[in-house]
Amino acid sequence: MAYHVHSDKPYFDLVIGDKTYSSWSMRAWLVAxxxxxxxxEINIKLDEKNTAAQIAKHTDSGKIPVLKQGKRVIWDSLAIAEYLNELSPEAKLWPEDAGTRALARSYAAEMHSGFQSLRSELSMDLKRTQPIRHMTEATARDIERLLKMWKDALKVSEGPFLFGDFCIADAFFAPVVMRLHHYGIKINDRMVKQYMKNIQDHHGVQFWVEDAKTEKSKPIQFK
Ligand SMILES: N[C@@H](CCC(=O)N[C@@H](CS)C(=O)NCC(=O)O)C(=O)O
Incomplete structure (x- = not known):
């Protein structure tokens, strides 16, 4: 896909995994x-014999995404998102109001460190077409929590995204929107349904999904 690599002079490189499976990569990429x-974009195939060696060329952390800018190496999706916010203040990657910004950061942080059960049971797979057959109570609780968070934010902002305009918190939840969609989780709330549609219609998400369709990758599980 060409539009994010249109410049002869890229500002930074972003090392990412398979678009079909790598939810952490998707978050950082959307913020980018x-x-x-x-x-x-530098693409690394995950779960291959040489994956660790490929990642080690860019970072000692053993994980992607990684942002590289000259000698500077930034790893972890949240650190990358914060750095991009500093590089591009005009993009308003966080809400302008301090209180709303703090709340949006809480949302992104909870997504970054929580929802373990949901992440492992509904591992991102953009090629999946089968609805989930059985869900543990822990995952059901994660989904309940998630929907409550989204409803609370959307009630105040009235959309189109959690805090009005698309921000880092939305990028962090985008892979979960894809999971709920691909695992056939039924959503009844009108506002939440509309939010999920808005995420799926976001130009970045659409580019990511299109790229994933053309990707040849074997089924793997990442949380
Ligand atoms: N907390 C990290 C998690 C990164 C992560 O777990 N990345 C996975 C891919 S989605 C990875 O690099 N795994 C290494 C491997 O599969 O060899 C972040 O936010 O960036």
Missing amino acids: VQSGLPFK
Whole structure:
């Protein structure tokens, strides 16, 4: 996909995994797209014999996504998102109001460190077409929590995204929206349904999903 690599002079490189499976990569990539800065994508196939060696060329952390800018190496999706916010303040990657910004950061942080059960049982798979047959109570609780958080935010902002305009918190929840969709989780709330549609219609998400369709990858599980 060309539009985020259009410049001869990319501002940074972003090392990411398979678009079909790598939810952490998707988060950082969406923030990168939203930053409006041209960047070059470096793709690594996950779960291959040489994956660790490929990742080690870019970071000692053993994980992607990784942002590289000259000698600077930033790893972990949340650190990358914060750095992009500093590189591109005009993109308003966090809400402008301090209170709303703090709340949006709480949302992103909870997604970043929580929802373990949901993440492992509904591992992101953009090629999945089968609804989930059985769900543990822990995952059902995670989904309940998630929907409550989204409803609370949307009631105040009235959309189109959690805090009005698309922000880092939305990028962090985008892979979960895809999971709920691909695992056939029934959503009754009108506002939440509309939010999920808005995420899926976001230009960055659409580009990501299109790229995933053309990707050849074997089924793997990442949380
Ligand atoms: N907390 C990290 C998690 C990163 C992570 O777990 N990435 C997975 C891919 S989605 C990875 O690099 N796994 C290494 C491997 O599969 O070898 C972040 O936010 O960036």
